[in-house]
Amino acid sequence: MVVLGEPLTCLNLYEEISDVRLHSESHTSVEFEKKLDCPLGVTQDLMKYLDDRILTRILVADAGVAFPDTLAFVFRSRMPYYSERNNISVVTVDDKEDGKEATKKELDVFISSLSTKEIKAVVVKAGEPASRSVTYHSAKDVENIYSAVCQGLAVLEDGESIIVEAFCETLKPLPVPHLDYEEQAVGIKSKALSCTIRAVVCCTPDGNQLVSDIVCGIGHADRTLHCNNTLPLSLESFLIQWGLQNKSKIEKIRSMIKEKAEDILGNWMKHENCLNKERGGLLAETGIIGVNFVLTQQEAGSYEAVAVSVNNSRKIIENTQMCELQNPAELGSSVRPLVATMVNRSQRFLLRGKKILLIGGGERIRKEFVWRAAEEYNVKIILIDPDPNHSAVKRVYKFIQCDIEDHSHDDENTKKIVHLLRTQGLDVDGCMTVDENYVPLTALVCEALRMLGNTPEASRMAKKKSLSQNALLASSTCSSFLPKPHLYAVKIHEIVRPEDVKGSSNLIRYPAILKPEYGAYSFGIHLVKDEKECLKYFNSIQKTLQNTDEKAFGIGYGKEMHLAEYSLGTKHGVEVVMFRGKILAAFISDCGPTRFPLFFETSSCMPSCLPLDKQRQMVMATKQCVDAVGLTDGVYSVEFKMAPTGPKLIEINERVTGAHYRNWIRTVFETDILFLNFLIACGIQPRVWPLEPRCQLIGVMCTTTAHAKALSRPGIATLEILAEAHEKGEIILFPMESELKENEPYENLLCQVAVKGKSVNEAKKNLLAVCRKYGIDNQQYPVERFLSPFVELSWQ
Incomplete structure (x- = not known):
């Protein structure tokens, strides 16, 4: 994951907001705060609960954390x-x-x-x-x-x-030979020492808990230790001073303290929700607390962190900022998640009640996440779709049925949409689409309504794959510090008629990739080894296009195809967030090897396993590719091959990803790209604060040809059984079809099954076990090989 742009300084922003909040709290009451549209945060009323030693002690106990x-x-x-x-x-x-x-x-x-x-x-x-x-x-x-x-x-x-x-006694320091020698030589016995450990826990934008810092203070055991009589140092430094040199033990102690502190804040937030309901809504939420621990040693030699107190935000910032000032590289790190949460809450309030015109509702259950997100963020979706029986009819604020499927008449479709809005007296705050088929039409509607969006020309170039490649070849970069955009392009040859195949070997090196110009989800893409095979599959795909209404083939725009030179290397996806031509954030994922001759995704991994310099190179390539096409505003999914010579563009999808990646980014980085897309559509610049990766996700796709039989075994593996495993937390399931369909004319995606892990190796091991349990790993679908590119880099 790479974040570009000019992010706010966490520390400065927190100080500014804190000054305003503390000033307001000293002059206002809870009754005043109840009248605010956006909550101040920790109010005076809520602070009393946080300062209640008995209540916090009970909540610590209820969280299952040791206490005196x-x-x-x-x-x-x-x-x-x-x-x-x-x-x-x-x-x-x-x-x-x-x-x-x-x-x-x-x-x-x-x-x-x-x-x-x-x-x-x-x-x-x-x-x-x-x-x-x-x-x-x-x-x-x-x-x-x-x-x-x-x-x-x-x-x-x-x-x-x-x-x-x-009284909880700090574990006794282990003997340190050179210190023992000094004591004996000088004749002075060291005073007994004690240590206090303070974990700073923040509420994240998605309502989870995250320890952002752990600060220790060492002092004499005959007095109470606090920030005014100790110097702050890291947990690692304290443990090393205490004689613990084993890295794995130190990491284990850190993980234990982190888990306990996060559990305490999680339990406090549950209690806080009850308070808000009982009091009619305090309009306040705790964003940060400090938990003080004493590290003790058990009889068996293991270590235990005992929680001795919980502090509110006012009392923890001072101590952590002292430590950060000693380490300028860490400045603001302790409150960064808090600031991200504060900004997220503010932007949620800005978005609340906005009316967003959504062009096209997508098919089946693949867009179900859009309606859930609209409900979560209190966005009023006005959906325009040709299907009067669309599944979202009762899920949206307003549904308008309109025949907009014929994309050769998008100018007329634009006029129809604008007319419908005006005649029904509907004012909208933004316009967007989540359906690949309505990208150009959405650009025309945005232009007609004077909404923030991409130009129709840019959308047309992004929609047609060969035009995207040609834009790179035609682009010229003025800056000598940037690579030439043509370095990201692959050689292509357009095929409109069967005659265009003849002589293509003189222009394109075989084997090559035959693909529809307007398709999505890898439908219709085929590896061909020579002109004869190319002609065979061109005719076959053209026949399929004539006999299917599958929108993923992009048939509404035409049946043109092209040959693209094959690039060796690993495939990657970049989910990029743009506002006014500036990249705010980019999230990179890795894809496993394909099952030739088709190109459906088999496996994926996030965060990326690429070295950081290659990740940055790919983000730079993303920026230059979208600039060449002319895209400026929105959330896009850009696909690359990382060839030996660098990134090579596969295609640009000018809409927020409809696959599992939105869920993955939210899980790993606590950033919702659909929420950001809502903001951008309404002309609100998002403040993007991706957190450090919270876990490693690796998943595999299940397809009709490889898993229709495996996932039809009653009592062993069905879509319903996988859904139950998802509810239990064994897997993360992203369904793409509501039912199994055998004997389809083309391969289709059923679902994605993923697992979490603390590392790449752990996630791979867990996923392989799950795939073997449910029959996803089979002779036709060797999961272990599909996971082989995901390798953990030990030096990062």
């Missing part, structure tokens, strides 16, 4: 605390004097339970967290513990609490 045994005294509690954990006890005190006796009894029981667990010390935390009123006591010194609780109780205000908890 806890006894809490709350003065005149404002809310009920529910905990089924026997190591969390909450006592309500309504009268400070009368409650002292009950306090003593509860303390005796609590201390007694700690002694059975051989816990030697307790911590008393009194008042609000900001007061830092923390004292440490021997578990045997019950009188002093009781005294500390009574002193704290005397100054509590309504709703405030005192926490008495078991």
Whole structure:
């Protein structure tokens, strides 16, 4: 994945928004915030919940994360605390004097339970967290513990609490020979040290959780550690100082802390959703929290991270920014996911209620994701389609049936659409298509309605594959710093009639690729070894074109074909986001080897396994190819072959991908390219903030010829069984057909089956096991070979 353009500086943007938010919070109330169209974020009301030590402790417990045994005294509690954990006890005190006796009894029981667990010390935390009123006591010194609780109780205000908890000792440092020698030589014994670990957890744009930073602080064990009395350093530096040199152990500890912290924020967000419903909508969402851990060592030698507190955003930024200032290359990294989420929420509000004219609704279930997305983002789709019984009729804001299938009359179709909108009094904010067949018509409608979009000429050149290649050959680049666009082109020979095949070997090197000029999804594409075979398949495909209504063949635009010189190399897709001629983001995927002589996709992988310099080279090629054609605004799917000499253009699809890649990009990078397309169509410049890849995805396609029988075995492998496996999380299923159809005149795609992994190797292993389980891997469809190009690069 490569992001181009001029992204905002995360740190600066966060500071600006924080200043506004903190200022507004000090002068406003929740009632004011309820009247806002777009929520401020963490409000004063919500902050009180985050600062509630008892509530956060219970939520930590509910998340399944280790925590100290806890006894809490709350003065005149404002809310009920529910905990089924026997190591969390909450006592309500309504009268400070009368409650002292009950306090003593509860303390005796609590201390007694700690002694059975051989816990030697307790911590008393009194008042609000900001007061830092923390004292440490021997578990045997019950009188002093009781005294500390009574002193704290005397100054509590309504709703405030005192926490008495078991002391968690940081794991002891391993012996370090040179330090031991220094101590002995100098005659000074090192003071006992302790360490606090703070994980910064952000809510991502898709509502997931992501640890953006882990910062440690080392200090003497006889005092409470916080950002004001420790210097920030990385988790790795802390563990190395503590004597852990094993890289795999360090990575395991980091993963454990990351998982626990993300689980805590996930559980908090569930609680927050309940609060919003109960309170009639707080119009607020937590974007970032800090979780403080103590790393302890278990009897078996394993390590455990114990959560000792949760902090709100105001208290965690200071510490992490200190660490970032020491490491300028990391500046802003801790709040980058937060800023991405804040910007995403703002853009969702900008898009809410916009009316988007959608030309063509696509076929079958392949466009189902569009209607779900429109509902998710509260976009009003006005769909124009020739089919009066289209599956989306009841899913969209407004459906208009209009005969627009004859693309030779797109000028007249444009007038009909504009007339229908005007007569029905429909004002639209944007216009787009997700159907390859309506790309040129959409450009004409955008021009007629003066909507943001590509010119009709650019759309015509992108639609016809030979024109795209010719545009590269004809393009001239003024800058000496850019490659010549013709380097991305492949040699082609247009074939309109059978006579055009004769003599083609003098112009094109065989074997070559015979393909329709206007097709999609690799329909009708065939590898031919000589003129004789080329003529044979040209006649066969022309016959198929005459006898089918399959729109993927692009028959509405003509039956022309062309020969393209075959380029050796690996195939790749680039999903590119453009606004006003500028690439905002590009997402690269790898494709596995094809099953010759056809060219349907067999397997795919994201993120790309290409070296970073080749990925950047491919993004540069994408930019120059779309510039040569004249495309400026939208989300496109551009296909390349990475030949030994560099990228070679296969084709440009001037619409958001209709395959699984939209889902993949959202899963891996938390960026929804369809959402970005909605924004662009409405003339809103997207702020694209792709996160670092969260996982590795690898998948295989299932086709009619290779899997119709395999996926028809009741109780073993059917589309319904695969759907159940998807619901269980075993696989990620992207259906393309709602039912199996055998004996079709051409191969068709049934579905895609994919798996997640932490690495390329893990994902490959998991996918191969799934394919063997459900019969997807067979003699006709050797999955292991199709996965062979996906190789993990150890140096990246």
